[in-house]
Amino acid sequence: MQPQERRGLILEKLKQHxxxxxxxxxxxxxxxxxxxRRDLALLEEEEKII
Numbered sequence: 001m002q003p004q005e006r007r008g009l010i011l012e013k014l015k016q017h018x019x020x021x022x023x024x025x026x027x028x029x030x031x032x033x034x035x036x037r038r039d040l041a042l043l044e045e046e047e048k049i050i
Contacts, residue, residue: 001029007039011048 006029013020025036043049 003039006031006035007043010036010039010043014049 009029010020010025013025022033022036022040025031026033029036040049
């Protein structure tokens with residue numbers, strides 16, 4: 001899965017649930033926790049999430 005796809009899925013899950021759990025994303029997306037944290041930091045930097 002490409003990083004853009006992964007970030008899109010993260011945004012989609014946030015819209016659906018209002019919050020997300022990093023451990024759940026690690027399991028669902030088959031990436032490390034650090035990767036998820038980097039994605040979240042980038043989305044925050046782009047002002048797509050708070």
